[in-house]
Amino acid sequence: MLNIGSHVSFSDKGLVTAAQEAISYGSSSFMIYTGAPQNTRRKPIESLYIEEGKQLMESAGIGQIVVHAPYIINLGSYKEDTFELAVRFLQEEIRRTHAIGVRNIVLHPGAYTDKDAEFGINRIAEGLNEVLSGVEETDVNIALETMAGKGTEIGRTFEEIAAIMDKVSANNRLTVCLDTCHMHDAGYDLAGDLDGVLQQFDRIIGLDKAAVVHVNDTKNPRGSHKDRHTPIGSGWLGYDAIEAIVRHEALAGRPFILETPWIGKDPKKQRPMYEAEIALLRGDGLERFGERFFDQLERLHHFFGKQEIDRRTYVLSVWDTIKSDAKARKADPREPMERLYDLVREAGEDFRDTAEEELNQLITYWFAGKQALVNA
CATH class of the missing domain: 3.20.20.150 (Divalent-metal-dependent TIM barrel enzymes)
Structure with missing residues (x-):
């Protein structure tokens, strides 16, 4: 182990x-x-x-x-x-x-x-x-x-x-x-x-x-x-x-x-x-978090898919913007994880009642791609 x-x-x-x-x-x-x-x-x-x-x-x-x-x-x-x-x-x-x-x-x-x-x-x-x-x-x-x-x-x-x-x-x-x-x-x-x-x-x-x-x-x-x-x-x-x-x-x-x-x-x-x-x-998430968590994770993948957000492209583009463009950083200093969290909160109807910590845990799992659903 x-x-x-x-x-x-x-x-x-x-x-x-x-x-x-x-x-x-x-x-x-x-x-x-x-x-x-x-x-x-x-x-x-x-x-x-x-x-x-x-x-x-x-x-x-x-x-x-x-x-x-x-x-x-x-x-x-x-x-x-x-x-x-x-x-x-x-x-x-x-x-x-x-x-x-x-x-x-x-x-x-x-x-x-x-x-x-x-x-x-x-x-x-x-x-x-x-x-x-x-x-x-x-x-x-x-x-x-x-x-x-x-x-x-x-x-x-x-x-x-x-x-x-x-x-x-x-x-x-x-x-x-x-x-x-x-x-x-x-x-x-x-x-x-x-x-x-x-x-x-x-x-x-x-x-x-x-x-x-x-x-x-x-x-x-x-x-x-x-x-x-x-x-x-x-x-x-x-x-x-x-x-x-x-x-x-x-x-x-x-x-x-x-x-x-x-x-x-x-x-x-x-x-x-x-x-x-x-x-x-x-690789023991199912034992740790249960089936409901992974049902939510599938919904999160579906949500970001509809938004046409690719996990790596999105993360690197945000970091590149806030690191290289002072004006953009001043206008919106939020880091990738916070931006994704806000996006889900604003537009993700399935996650309106999800606690902050759990939603961040779901986003953490989303960063691993759909393979995380297979390896649960």
Whole structure:
């Protein structure tokens, strides 16, 4: 079975809270931050309800999970105080990850700010050497995440990640997290040449080092270096490309983690599409949502067919317009999924009473094409 889940919250009762949320989405894996990703405030390990959470995970069939290091860690910084904070705090996060029983902590490698890429690579490797020498009692691996290349961040190419790994003494403790949005935005052709990209990764780093996959669609064209996620099927990658990634035999067995944004008209009531995305990619939607949902999905296909809307042509044309035409973006900044939602609400008589979350779930399924009806 596809090992898939999403980023979930880690608050109140720690691992219990996270497991309960993951179960509500139908997850078989999940990813957590052990505290707020923007600061260093952390609850004591003893208060994280680790054993209770593990029992809940076991009963739900959830196995391998992932921890993500906080964003404030920057091992690429030339500033001594920032660098030392990053080293010390990452060591503490690794100890917390070890206590939870997780093998991989995902890390954004770092940014070189006022220096250059060579400095950043050397500085990150220096930091990783220092970090790992201080946590030898743990068995946690650091999974360096592939990055989109915005600003001065390192990790935008496989070569940069390999260069870091080559300079780390204990590089057996280093793995890689492949992020689909980041790789696309960095310039890798996941939609047109997935086999070629994975072969390139294998040649430069080694597929045995790929430990985690972040599954995200993207708001920007390939090579844009932007890093802006969008729900599966609603971006430049599209459902077909993402399905090929999660089904690729070279990535089998890894945890696939969704980090797609929450959506909804009211920002205070936005909801994630995780439940629909997980069921869609796994292929167990009928069990998850029931026959009525798929009856509605057939009606949605009929509605968009009458409107002569093709899923990929429509999505890409909307993104192309709002990204390339400032006047058009100012006049109508709505993204593809919101425009489709509004169109159905205005003209789709069969969906007048459909709740907002369910309608967005139906649109998520529609992005997969009619094959989703066959594979339900």
